[in-house]
Amino acid sequence: MTSSALLSLRAFFRSSTRNSSTFRRSLLFVGVCWVFAAVASTTAAELPTVALFTTGGTIQTKGAHRLTLAEYNSGRVTPDELLTDLPELKSLAKIEVTEISNIGSGGMTAELLLKLAKSINTTLARPEVAGAVVTHGTGTLEETAYFLQLTVKSSKPVVVVGAMRPFTAISRDGPYNLYNAVRTAATPEAAGKGVMVVLNDTIHSARFVTKNHTYHVETFVARELGPLGFVDSDRVVFYRNPLVRHTAASEFDVSKLETLPQVDIVYGYQEASPAPILALTESGVKGIVYADGSPSYAKAFLTAQSKGVVIVQSDRKGAGRVTLSERGAGRGIISADNLNAQKARILLRLALTKTSDPRELQRMFNEY
Amino acid sequence: MKLSRAFLAATLVIGHCSLALPFAHAQEIPPITPPGLKVPNVRLLSLGGTISGTATERLNVTNYGSPRLNPEDWVAALPELALFAKVTPEDIRQSKEGGDADQPHMLKVARRLEELAADPSVDGIVITHGTNTMVETGYLLSLITNIKKPVVMVGSQRPWTGLSGDGPLYMVNAVRVAATPAAAGKGVLHAMNQNVFPIRDVTKASAYRVHTFQGIDLGVIGVADPDIVKFYAEPTRLHTFKSEFNVAKLPAKLPDVEVIYTYNGTPGYIVDAMVTNGVKGIVVDGTGAGSIPGSMNDAIKRAQAKGVIIVATARTHGGRVQETPRRTEAKVVPGDNLPPEKARILLQLSLTKTTDLAEIKRIFDQY
Numbered sequence: 001m002t003s004s005a006l007l008s009l010r011a012f013f014r015s016s017t018r019n020s021s022t023f024r025r026s027l028l029f030v031g032v033c034w035v036f037a038a039v040a041s042t043t044a045a046e047l048p049t050v051a052l053f054t055t056g057g058t059i060q061t062k063g064a065h066r067l068t069l070a071e072y073n074s075g076r077v078t079p080d081e082l083l084t085d086l087p088e089l090k091s092l093a094k095i096e097v098t099e100i101s102n103i104g105s106g107g108m109t110a111e112l113l114l115k116l117a118k119s120i121n122t123t124l125a126r127p128e129v130a131g132a133v134v135t136h137g138t139g140t141l142e143e144t145a146y147f148l149q150l151t152v153k154s155s156k157p158v159v160v161v162g163a164m165r166p167f168t169a170i171s172r173d174g175p176y177n178l179y180n181a182v183r184t185a186a187t188p189e190a191a192g193k194g195v196m197v198v199l200n201d202t203i204h205s206a207r208f209v210t211k212n213h214t215y216h217v218e219t220f221v222a223r224e225l226g227p228l229g230f231v232d233s234d235r236v237v238f239y240r241n242p243l244v245r246h247t248a249a250s251e252f253d254v255s256k257l258e259t260l261p262q263v264d265i266v267y268g269y270q271e272a273s274p275a276p277i278l279a280l281t282e283s284g285v286k287g288i289v290y291a292d293g294s295p296s297y298a299k300a301f302l303t304a305q306s307k308g309v310v311i312v313q314s315d316r317k318g319a320g321r322v323t324l325s326e327r328g329a330g331r332g333i334i335s336a337d338n339l340n341a342q343k344a345r346i347l348l349r350l351a352l353t354k355t356s357d358p359r360e361l362q363r364m365f366n367e368y
Numbered sequence: 369m370k371l372s373r374a375f376l377a378a379t380l381v382i383g384h385c386s387l388a389l390p391f392a393h394a395q396e397i398p399p400i401t402p403p404g405l406k407v408p409n410v411r412l413l414s415l416g417g418t419i420s421g422t423a424t425e426r427l428n429v430t431n432y433g434s435p436r437l438n439p440e441d442w443v444a445a446l447p448e449l450a451l452f453a454k455v456t457p458e459d460i461r462q463s464k465e466g467g468d469a470d471q472p473h474m475l476k477v478a479r480r481l482e483e484l485a486a487d488p489s490v491d492g493i494v495i496t497h498g499t500n501t502m503v504e505t506g507y508l509l510s511l512i513t514n515i516k517k518p519v520v521m522v523g524s525q526r527p528w529t530g531l532s533g534d535g536p537l538y539m540v541n542a543v544r545v546a547a548t549p550a551a552a553g554k555g556v557l558h559a560m561n562q563n564v565f566p567i568r569d570v571t572k573a574s575a576y577r578v579h580t581f582q583g584i585d586l587g588v589i590g591v592a593d594p595d596i597v598k599f600y601a602e603p604t605r606l607h608t609f610k611s612e613f614n615v616a617k618l619p620a621k622l623p624d625v626e627v628i629y630t631y632n633g634t635p636g637y638i639v640d641a642m643v644t645n646g647v648k649g650i651v652v653d654g655t656g657a658g659s660i661p662g663s664m665n666d667a668i669k670r671a672q673a674k675g676v677i678i679v680a681t682a683r684t685h686g687g688r689v690q691e692t693p694r695r696t697e698a699k700v701v702p703g704d705n706l707p708p709e710k711a712r713i714l715l716q717l718s719l720t721k722t723t724d725l726a727e728i729k730r731i732f733d734q735y
Contacts, residue, residue: 223587225600230585233692234691242600243599243602321598
């Protein structure tokens with residue numbers, strides 16, 4: 001296809017989207033009317049306030065045309081566009097928007113994470129705010145969600161949401177995910193359960209969930225522990241309370257932090273070289289999380305530890321705990337429990353703001 | 369006694385708040401009771417099951433049976449149990465020859481559980497059961513016993529004599545879970561294959577594999593790992609000490625409720641036959657999201673006219689049957705995400721209290 005043909009195709013999709021938007025909205029309105037009757041019989045005056053924090057991600061990204069489901073790169077969706085696109089939110093809550101960033105999840109930084117957590121803490125401290133929703137790219141969504149689980153100082157519901165298909169795509173999942181995220185954040189029963197991830201009608205704990213597929217809409221799963229509940233048409237339903245320490249009960253405090261200690265990850269495989277461990281140590285890293293070991297790592301870890309680097313053992317299998325062992329403890333290696341490497345890294349960054357004592361670090365990995 | 373329990377709870381690296389010992393003592397299963405402390409008392413009740421079955425050949429893992437193990441045999445075969453608990457066996461089988469126990473016997477079991485739980489010298493209870501219907505029995509027990517102490521159900525996929533039999537490790541782990549203070553207050557638990565599930569949310573999902581027990585919609589709440597027993601979540605649905613049902617207040621025989629599996633063209637005469645036999649409720653395991661085939665509509669209406677309560681579940685093995693205007697108009701109670709065999713038990717119990725549809729729906733929303 002020539003570039004001019006592509007351009008006209010894009011123009012066609014754009015104009016057809018515009019022309020059909022009124023019809024689409026009225027259809028949607030009729031379609032969800034009875035849902036509202038069941039779930040939200042409140043009047044506008046008593047609607048809860050839900051704070052929406054936008055960071056970007058696929059849910060806020062446009063593609064060249066409706067079939068662009070990968071490598072979409074044709075502009076970003078502003079918070080205003082998100083809300084205009086989803087008038088049904090007005091029946092659920094008063095939405096108050098804070099734009100943190102508008103980037104893909106690969107660009108998330110410690111500075112942005114801290115800005116997001118501080119902003120959520122300030123907002124949720126206001127009594128009239130019922131809960132918070134955060135838009136995020138799905139690639140590293142679980143890391144940000146777990147960071148918030150450890151740093152939000154509120155038991156009000158915090159829901160992180162994203163989409164697997166861009167804003168412009170055919171059968172895009174973003175609108176329903178965002179609608180369900182706001183419903184969950186406005187549900188009193190969702191309080192006290194820590195930070196949640198809502199996509200594909202499913203409510204997951206930030207602690208348990210991981211991204212499990214490159215493109216499918218059911219990508220977010222908790223392989224062993226399963227979801228906390230579901231967002232169904234008739235109601236938001238919960239089956240589990242997480243028992244790990246989180247949010248209001250967390251000991252971590254970001255209010256005075258401007259950055260986080262550097263922690264990196266090393267993957268394990270046959271004949272893995274110790275060079276990355278030594279290079280990271282040279283570069284001044286404060287902690288290393290390894291996802292499975294290699295015989296060559298043992299000596300390199302000793303070198304790293306002699307320079308004060310903390311070593312945490314995670315696993316590349318995707319489920320199950322790294323059990324506590326005398327051997328690991330004797331070597332001063334911390335077990336990541338059943339945290340995957342990317343989440344163990346988040347916890348270690350926060351833990352290192354408090355201590356570098358291996359026993360105290362292990363307590364934190366046992367509890368959070 | 370009270371002091372030592374409190375100390376146990378506070379010091380052990382178990383449950384969600386691992387307070388004192390950041391490192392366990394060994395890679396292998398360590399005793400969960402620190403030296404010098406009182407070992408928990410666990411009662412091991414046998415309702416039989418494959419875990420009690422034997423065969424003369426180690427490779428016979430399908431056609432086993434008698435002679436069946438008595439509960440003392442497990443304790444004798446597993447000296448390792450003493451690391452974790454003082455295990456007292458008790459035989460509560462209806463028949464020593466195997467086979468399913470009937471519901472009146474299950475009510476007896478429920479009464480015995482309450483007696484044992486009320487005994488201050490008992491810290492936890494393990495019940496063995498055949499795997500095919502163990503979660504039905506367990507769900508019934510979780511709804512009608514007012515108990516906070518750990519109650520753990522266990523079985524096995526291979527007979528006690530089978531090569532690489534899974535029973536011995538499951539038995540050790542079930543006793544470990546029952547001896548864990550953090551296992552209290554979470555309802556009747558299911559501990560096999562190193563997983564811990566609330567009995568409501570686990571289903572047998574494979575005929576022979578050792579990982580047969582799965583949560584279709586939901587996951588485990590804890591694990592029995594080589595180092596520790598650890599809990600990550602608790603169920604929010606009502607059970608045991610939070611349940612409005614209790615064995616002491618139940619009639620000797622629960623109301624008859626039957627299950628109909630559906631498919632294209634399911635005939636109405638199945639419904640009519642059940643009604644003729646005096647059924648009080650029918651669980652229709654519907655297609656898709658709990659749809660009842662049109663071929664049954666007239667018979668369902670005839671049944672409802674005689675006061676029979678209809679609950680819809682979904683043969684999809686996952687997902688809730690939701691409340692919808694059409695379903696409400698058809699006076700069909702949505703069965704949440706219960707499989708039909710568990711919805712049957714909840715409907716039987718509901719019908720001992722009410723025939724009001726809104727009230728039965730509330731019960732299905734909460735349990």
